[in-house]
Amino acid sequence: MARRPQRVTIKHVAADAGVSLQTVSRVINKEPNVRAEMAERVQASIDRLGYVPSIAAQRMGGSRSYLIVALNDRARTIADWRNRQGSDWVDQMLLGGMLTCAEHGYRLIVELVDTHSDHIERELSAALAALQPDGVILTPPHSHNPLITGLLAEQNIPFARVGSLVDGPGFRLTMDDQHAAVLATEHLLELGHRRIGLIAGPGEYELSGWRIQGWRSAIRAAGLGDDLLAEGDFGYDSGYTAAEQLLGRADPPTGIIASSEQMAIATLAAARARGLDVPHDVSLVSFDDTPIVRFTHPPLTAVVQPIAEVTARAVELLIAAQAGGEREGGPVVVPAQLTVRGSTAAVR
Amino acid sequence: MARRPQRVTIKHVAADAGVSLQTVSRVINKEPNVRAEMAERVQASIDRLGYVPSIAAQRMGGSRSYLIVALNDRARTIADWRNRQGSDWVDQMLLGGMLTCAEHGYRLIVELVDTHSDHIERELSAALAALQPDGVILTPPHSHNPLITGLLAEQNIPFARVGSLVDGPGFRLTMDDQHAAVLATEHLLELGHRRIGLIAGPGEYELSGWRIQGWRSAIRAAGLGDDLLAEGDFGYDSGYTAAEQLLGRADPPTGIIASSEQMAIATLAAARARGLDVPHDVSLVSFDDTPIVRFTHPPLTAVVQPIAEVTARAVELLIAAQAGGEREGGPVVVPAQLTVRGSTAAVR
């Protein structure tokens, strides 16, 4: 490959504007202590020459890298992709994260790491060393992994923990899963259901517990028992098993809330296999509003998780932290909502 | 924010191994002219210290940036995302691109640019200046945009053109849309259909033409007429209109091939609105095997486009080009396949 052509550098701008490098640098970084008139002149040169700073050079100079890393679970992400079932989590993260990054001159880089790997620290350290990101977004189940959070804290890299509320360093963001579970449960209660089951996610995810709490509190507030609980791993097979377990009881639920899209469609299939009609024999709520759940028959009532928005907020927090804003306070909550579709109906 | 802690740099490794910086650099970059014994010693130090080179510094030193940019159409990508209908194109690109990048120590960065913008060159130049990627992947309709390809060629940045066959610089990759259209058409012919319509994509996409050619050649080979042609813009509304147009004819098709997921589900809806049963009154083939088309009723027979694999191949070509391999020759073809589902049946 031939060498790259001559780039426009800060030097060219400085020469063009007849000022020092430093002044140009100040203008680029919107620092104070530059006369407006001077700033304008420099900006004019920048525009004329079409100068854009190299982020590699900026990073080398000791400033930011303008890179934010989104860390996802490798196994789950790849599995979802291969299925082409796109839990669409990554898609939504990319949307929210990347657009917000772009607004601030940052880029988002998606990285996958093994959750259950003993060399997780090495993998993460390598990524941090290579990229030197200005911030990291952690998604469950990484969000509360002390190996990860510890490393990040130690290296003084701002990070956001999505879906985690346990104490510790890092910004915390949630979609208020507990409240979302309450919404879903109350929706079924209002339709007259008295036996409402929950297929929870794996205990390794904090949000699995929150959803159980929300479901339980709503159930109890209605004076009902909370024994219709099963657990899956978010995957289809486990959802099918859990649904069978619930539907096979002597007192089966008339309404089921499934903690993931895959478990919801598995429940749909399990109900159908038993000759049960959804929604008339069993109502079903999915905890994920993916493209798929809107095209099943019937389309599923679902908890809409604002993944894109949460990621956008995470990016903003990280960039603000970079800029020196030492935000403190509680977690950022972007509440999920319930979208009612054909899979829930009044109890027969 | 406090400063970052001391990183492990090439200096530490050099000191640890008792060699010069240059020797370490040679080992990192697997250059020849290093005695095996020496290389081993240096590698041992690298491993022990957990050293990973900074890509910013590598880039500054005049070497690669280890970054590959995937350029997508802003408006379409955002619209798809917002719908949460994920044409899942970006998802699949990210999968294929990012995993392959990771294998070679590269990262993939997704960038969005406006296709129909007059400042497209400025947008692109800015991204190139900031990131200095080692390669760029162009997706339709950017793949044959001379403003873009010209700029890239001029700056000597290797790039891959997905879904474009027109002459010019850059690697060309296709999923053999023409053949895919033949497959879809022949499938319908084998089912006994004699009136097979095509809802083509917009002419601005090269692949729209290829699909028309494939459909036409198969139709003609069967001795049939090729007048059942309508055009959409890949979106739902245009697909609905096109479907109405075809189905409203005096001699409506008994089989329709739609050039996108959205146009396929629009056709499904249009058929249903006319009281037509799919597949018994009209058979339907989608040109995109997204999560959604497998959950419509009936699930759609679809052309499966190997987006992830094409992107993976593109990444490999770009990295090889970086390394000096001046590959020449024809386009890389990763053929699409047909998956038969419930939306196609023998003609009644």
Added chain:
DNA sequence: TTGAAAGCGCTAACAC
């Protein structure tokens, strides 16, 4: 085969 010197583009720290 190895090492020393210079420089990539930018910013921090300091001087003016």
Added chain:
DNA sequence: GTGTTAGCGCTTTCAA
């Protein structure tokens, strides 16, 4: 307010 100096971590010369 503005300019000067030094240096980030690495790779490219070039010399040994």
